[in-house]
Amino acid sequence: MNTATTSAAALPVDQYMAGVGRAARAAATTMAAASTAAKNNALLALAGQIRAHAGELKARNELDVAAAEQAGLAAPMVDRLRLTDKVIATMAESCEQVAALPDPIGEITNVRRRPTGISVGQMRVPIGVFGMIYESRPNVTIEAASLAIKSGNACVLRGGSEAIHSNLALWKLVQAALTQVGLPSDAVQLVQTTDRAAVGQLITMPQYVDVIIPRGGKGLIERISAEARVPVIKHLDGNCHTYVDEVVDLALAVKVTDNAKTQKYSPCNATESLLVHAAQAAAFLPLIGKVFADKGVEMRCDARAKAILSDVPGAKVVDATEQDWFEEYLAPVIAVKVVDSLDEAIAHINTYGSHHTDAILTTNQPNSMRFIREVDSASVMINASTRFADGFEYGLGAEIGISTDKFHARGPVGLDGLTSMKFVVLGQGEVRS
């Protein structure tokens, strides 16, 4: 590792990053033309490398963990850093799972004969090179590398400095696996310097990097989006709503709302705001209020919700401020508001939400259709828990991130999000007249 970081440090960071980018771009051409078999073999080889070097990985990881503990990092942060036997086994299995997915590359769709005689269709091809910027969890190195290999892209990975020893060790296994099957080891690059200027370079090299995928806090993503000179697959916050409509199956509404809020508090797809139609408030709020009271979920309420919920024994009821309607708590806290109509619910979500995931619970079919059409979010749901917004739950097979943007990929991003569609024209000598 020290030799690696030293060799990186020997160059000015802009020259070093240009070299990384150039190598990735060159490898991308080979990866785009690689056979499905070669790519899958690389993934299986990587699984083997990870299993064979588990001891070494744990030893390198111990350096990061020890440094983090010494630096006084919070225990949950240190935990996320740790490569346990279970995490290592999961990394190896995930490579095998990605190998088992269908190859998205080369798919030709929508081929239609035109009046001129030519046939026009679209072919799915890799984007080229993606840059990934992430923090803490070193297993993201393997996730990103395996998705790059499967999708025929090259990638440049920039992990957090706190995981540098773990990331370097994992990356060496990726390189070994690629070499083992005759694919270019430069297809997966790891930024070997912890110099922060490297990020600034990575996001401003459109000649080498086609898209940036940041994973981390809102601050990091906003900064990268503002400064990037290439497209960014943005995952900002998830202020998800569950809306209980005028007519609803009360038992279903309680079950789904409970799951959407309390099944896990930290994911971005957990519900943060509950909207209840005035016609259901008196019936529904006491029921869900009891669930939340039992689980210690604090309720930040508007006046009408508060009037009802204050009567629930043990309920933690607090007056909501304007800011609460915007909030992504990621905690046992929920904002609660009574609305007078579906229109008001939709307008509230489009105004205060983060365009991530929002659900309507209703028995009214036209209302459900209006909701999914008019709520401007990456995922819109009818009678389901917002917690389902996830690449694996959606059947994408893998997830590189969740996009709250509308351009290119929207919602959970799987392998397809790392591809583009080019037009193919199949002719027999046609000319244009």
Next chain:
Amino acid sequence: MNTATTSAAALPVDQYMAGVGRAARAAATTMAAASTAAKNNALLALAGQIRAHAGELKARNELDVAAAEQAGLAAPMVDRLRLTDKVIATMAESCEQVAALPDPIGEITNVRRRPTGISVGQMRVPIGVFGMIYESRPNVTIEAASLAIKSGNACVLRGGSEAIHSNLALWKLVQAALTQVGLPSDAVQLVQTTDRAAVGQLITMPQYVDVIIPRGGKGLIERISAEARVPVIKHLDGNCHTYVDEVVDLALAVKVTDNAKTQKYSPCNATESLLVHAAQAAAFLPLIGKVFADKGVEMRCDARAKAILSDVPGAKVVDATEQDWFEEYLAPVIAVKVVDSLDEAIAHINTYGSHHTDAILTTNQPNSMRFIREVDSASVMINASTRFADGFEYGLGAEIGISTDKFHARGPVGLDGLTSMKFVVLGQGEVRS
């Protein structure tokens, strides 16, 4: 018109543009939910408005034409500015054609049942607000407005100052048509000031504008891409290649190459570089050389091509410089190079090309497949003229531009390029475990 420009001029340009953006954003919400019938009726009403006000349009247009002539604008530029009876009739017809297209909005595809019981699919919805920056031809105002209306988007149009009177007159007809059918007239905004600072504002208002579509010279598009804070659907240059492979039907190759180069010289999809496999050079080059000689097409040749083409009576043969391989001539000029292999042809195109449109002419099936897979361009063709790269020829029904980018829309961009796909989850009370 003067009242309009005066009212715009009364505000500082940033405030004026913020007002325009805010109004467009508000209208976009209504447009997204508008019925297919309402949108089509607006388009038919617009066709009627254009026909009913042809005289008035010509009178306003005369102001622009007179000013352009007085300013000494080149005759072709003045011609592009002119709203003739034919151009006016075509604008009206194009609105009717867009009305006749299927509505892309609301389409739900790929709905699949997941093991958890939920059904997951994707719904096509509008992007929101697009900004369009264009020069000269005022009929683009109607093209952009009609595509915005059909796709349920709002738009902010910024035409060239040389066409301001024509654009204002056309825009008033768009507003009248929207009002006539009860859709918000703010859905199509025209920037009423010719202040250049308005463009800088338009491309840096992510809160109001979701994507920018510039149409114009490479300089304009590069400047906008560099400064924009929102995605740009970029159409840079079209250095298109036709590659004549090792085995080929010579008659087909001559016919298609001729068409690709000479059917029209100015479009971006005209072939600018001809690559010929060494095995065909002696047979093919004299044949196409004669065609080019007859049509006065200058040939910028590498040494091997020159040696053959110099023997063609009347051929204008010039030594190619390195720069010629990059050039988009848009003129009766073509670069010609002999290559030794398919690999060399692909590498040349990926190095010097502009990733727009490239064609292989061949009878060899594996070579044709390698070409369309490995050439990294928006359109790749087998045995067809590059001139086919066009939204109408591809059956998209309409074209808002051609993207040489890989992100979001690639190649000719039709209505779908102005939409995004959101995930829809249809449940019956499922929760995540």
